[in-house]
Amino acid sequence: MNNIFALAGVVIKELYRRKDFYVLFVMTAVVSLLLGSVRFFNDDKIVRFIKAACLLLIWISTLVIAITTAARQIPAERESRTIFPLLAKPVSRWELIAGKFFGCWLACGITLVVFYLFFGLLTSSYEHHWPVATFFQGIWMHWVFLAIVIALVLLGSVVFTAQSSNATISFIVVVGILFAGRHLHYVGLGMNGFGGEIVTAVYYAIPHLEWYDMRDLVIHDWAQIDWIYIAGATLYGALYTGLLLGLTWMVFRRKTLTL
Amino acid sequence: MTRLLLSLVFAACFTLATVLDSRIHDLQAQNDDSTGVMAALLGDSRRLFANQLFVEADVYFHSGYYPTMFDKKETDIDVKGEPEGDQKGKEAQKADVEESFLGPPQDWIERFGRHFFPTVHTHLDDERSREVLPWLRMAADMDPHQIETYVTASYWLRRTLNQPDEAEQFLREGLRANPDSFEILLELGYVDDFNRHDPKDARQLFALALRKWEKQDAAGLKPAPKARGEILDGLVRADREQNDFKQMLLDLEALKAVAPHPEAIEQDIQETRGKLAAPGGAPPGK
Numbered sequence: 320m321n322n323i324f325a326l327a328g329v330v331i332k333e334l335y336r337r338k339d340f341y342v343l344f345v346m347t348a349v350v351s352l353l354l355g356s357v358r359f360f361n362d363d364k365i366v367r368f369i370k371a372a373c374l375l376l377i378w379i380s381t382l383v384i385a386i387t388t389a390a391r392q393i394p395a396e397r398e399s400r401t402i403f404p405l406l407a408k409p410v411s412r413w414e415l416i417a418g419k420f421f422g423c424w425l426a427c428g429i430t431l432v433v434f435y436l437f438f439g440l441l442t443s444s445y446e447h448h449w450p451v452a453t454f455f456q457g458i459w460m461h462w463v464f465l466a467i468v469i470a471l472v473l474l475g476s477v478v479f480t481a482q483s484s485n486a487t488i489s490f491i492v493v494v495g496i497l498f499a500g501r502h503l504h505y506v507g508l509g510m511n512g513f514g515g516e517i518v519t520a521v522y523y524a525i526p527h528l529e530w531y532d533m534r535d536l537v538i539h540d541w542a543q544i545d546w547i548y549i550a551g552a553t554l555y556g557a558l559y560t561g562l563l564l565g566l567t568w569m570v571f572r573r574k575t576l577t578l
Numbered sequence: 579m580t581r582l583l584l585s586l587v588f589a590a591c592f593t594l595a596t597v598l599d600s601r602i603h604d605l606q607a608q609n610d611d612s613t614g615v616m617a618a619l620l621g622d623s624r625r626l627f628a629n630q631l632f633v634e635a636d637v638y639f640h641s642g643y644y645p646t647m648f649d650k651k652e653t654d655i656d657v658k659g660e661p662e663g664d665q666k667g668k669e670a671q672k673a674d675v676e677e678s679f680l681g682p683p684q685d686w687i688e689r690f691g692r693h694f695f696p697t698v699h700t701h702l703d704d705e706r707s708r709e710v711l712p713w714l715r716m717a718a719d720m721d722p723h724q725i726e727t728y729v730t731a732s733y734w735l736r737r738t739l740n741q742p743d744e745a746e747q748f749l750r751e752g753l754r755a756n757p758d759s760f761e762i763l764l765e766l767g768y769v770d771d772f773n774r775h776d777p778k779d780a781r782q783l784f785a786l787a788l789r790k791w792e793k794q795d796a797a798g799l800k801p802a803p804k805a806r807g808e809i810l811d812g813l814v815r816a817d818r819e820q821n822d823f824k825q826m827l828l829d830l831e832a833l834k835a836v837a838p839h840p841e842a843i844e845q846d847i848q849e850t851r852g853k854l855a856a857p858g859g860a861p862p863g864k
Contacts, residue, residue: 359712360735360744367638368712460694501691502648504684527687530694535642541696548693 322410323418330392330422331429339387340430343380348437350376355441366445370538373441377434378461378534382493385427385465389472390486392419393571402576412572420473420564427465431458452543457533459549463556464531468493470563471526477571493528500529526559620720628721635713635730642696645679704738711735718752725759728752732765742773758794760805763787767812771819781816784809807836814846823854 334340351373359365393415396402405415435458443449471492475485499506503525507518530552536544620627637644680697683689702709714731717724728749735745746769752762764787771780788809794801810833817826827850834843 357712359715360708360731360741360748362708362711362739362741362744365708365712367709499648501688502646504688505648508684523687527691530691533694535695539638539641539696541641544693548690551690552694 322414323421326410326415326418327422327425330388330419331426333422334384334388334426334429339384343384344430344433344437347373347376347380347434351437351441355445364445366442367538369445370438370442371534373438374534374538377438378532381427381430381434381461381465382468382490384430385423385468386472386486386489386493388426389419389423389469390476390482390489392423392473393476394482394485397576406576413568416473416564416568416571420469420560423469423473424462424466427469428462431462431465450540450543453533453537453541456543456549457537460531460533460552463553464528466560467526467528467531467556467563470560470567474563474567474570477567477574496525496528497532500525500527526563527555531556624720625723628717628724628727631713631717631720632724632727632730635710635717638710638713639702639707640696641700641702643699649679707734707738715748718748722752722755725752725756725761728756729761729765732769736769736773740773742769745769745773758790760787760790760794760801760809763790764805764809764812767816771812771816777816777819781813781820784812784816788813803836807833807838810836823850826850827854 351369354372355369359368393402396405402415406412410418435454439449439454468489472485472489475489476482479485479488500522503522504519507515507522509515510518533544535541633644678697678699680692683692711731711734714727714734717727718731721727728751732745732749735741735748746766749762749766749769753759753766756762763783767780767783767787770776770783774780788806791801791806791809810829813829814826814833817823817829827847830843830847830850834840834847837843
């Protein structure tokens with residue numbers, strides 16, 4: 320367990336040494352504040368538009384941070400040859416994968432706290448209230464979503480040879496699921512024959528990442544969700560993350576680490 | 579040698595910029611639509627986004643409850659809606675959801691997933707209806723010829739938010755881009771009539787709207803017949819507010835020809851004739 324936390328600590332240090340997070344945070348903050356300064360029809364009480372824009376930027380930024388951070392972990396260790404002394408020490412391949420996963424996930428958690436703190440301050444300056452429960456649910460679900468994404472990208476990093484192709488494919492898959500995942504079975508029902516059955520099978524097989532996107536509920540001030548559903552979605556996310564990490568380990572343990 | 583070449587290229591770029599800049603500005607000035615940052619960034623392709631932004635305003639009016647391209651068509655349940663904060667019990671909500679565009683869930687994934695996005699049909703209350711305005715403003719920037727955008731924004735500004743100045747300013751902007759629009763003139767008339775209580779100016783705007791409608795009709799553009807009725811209704815109201823019964827009689831006769839219930843208008847005509855016939859019924863000069 321110590322090995323896992325030591326590896327995770329290195330990944331977290333890497334996050335604050337690199338510029339990605341700072342650039343994305345500053346960009347999100349500047350764009351949100353600029354949009355906040357725009358007055359539509361001399362009305363200074365319009366807030367949902369700013370909330371929507373800020374949350375969209377947060378989702379894009381954290382997705383980029385999660386994918387790029389996770390995608391470079393194993394390839395970077397191989398390219399710099401540090402993976403050999405790492406595995407020569409009493410660190411198993413499973414511990415390496417778990418350490419990298421927890422490092423990326425915790426790093427994303429830190430970025431989420433910073434981003435949502437900014438979001439909370441921005442919106443409360445307009446609305447003068449802070450729906451803490453809904454915010455917490457939104458952050459938690461976002462973090463569970465990122466756990467699945469990181470596990471998916473780690474699997475990609477042991478399957479695909481190039482880091483860039485892994486990042487691009489992961490980004491397309493994640494955005495595709497967010498956009499169409501909820502509707503795939505209707506698409507399958509509308510198709511005839513074998514094609515329809517394949518689409519329906521894909522619908523059941525994919526991780527339903529769209530569940531974790533609670534932006535509409537946060538933007539439009541809907542009441543908080545029953546915690547039992549949040550727990551259910553968390554369990555689903557944990558199972559899927561475990562499955563993806565298990566698959567990553569299965570592929571990685573058979574991989575010959577040569578240059 | 580390299581430095582010399584780079585200096586020459588820079589000088590060529592500088593010269594070209596001085597020549598092209600004024601010409602590009604001249605070209606932009608010829609086109610009424612080429613104002614604003616969006617126009618500079620997107621060109622004519624921005625019109626493709628205008629309709630989507632208008633739809634986004636409707637999404638906000640329904641607090642995120644809106645069919646996607648994958649969903650079924652809207653049902654009666656989707657059209658009615660409750661004011662925000664005035665929501666039904668859970669069982670009634672569940673029954674409504676199953677009758678809505680969402681339909682009953684097909685499997686456990688869909689049933690579970692419905693807890694994480696809005697599934698109850700509500701409408702924004704008057705105070706919060708301002709949240710639709712940014713999308714309408716951007717839709718107008720994207721496509722200045724989408725008349726519905728100006729009329730819808732004006733409806734919210736003048737009726738629920740009591741901002742007639744902003745409504746008029748936006749409508750005037752729309753009128754500059756669409757000088758033949760009777761819809762915008764009718765809405766401008768409403769601003770003067772209902773918000774400013776100025777029937778004289780309102781009547782002029784309604785009369786101009788009627789002329790634009792007739793011009794479009796004569797040109798075979800098939801303007802909406804309902805709009806003619808609304809314009810005539812506005813004229814009659816302005817006449818009544820000014821006690822101009824002679825003109826009101828003429829406008830009522832025209833309205834009767836297009837009204838869905840002409841008997842009600844006929845009754846109004848008889849009452850107006852009675853007022854005109856009564857001694858001292860019509861003010862002098864009217």
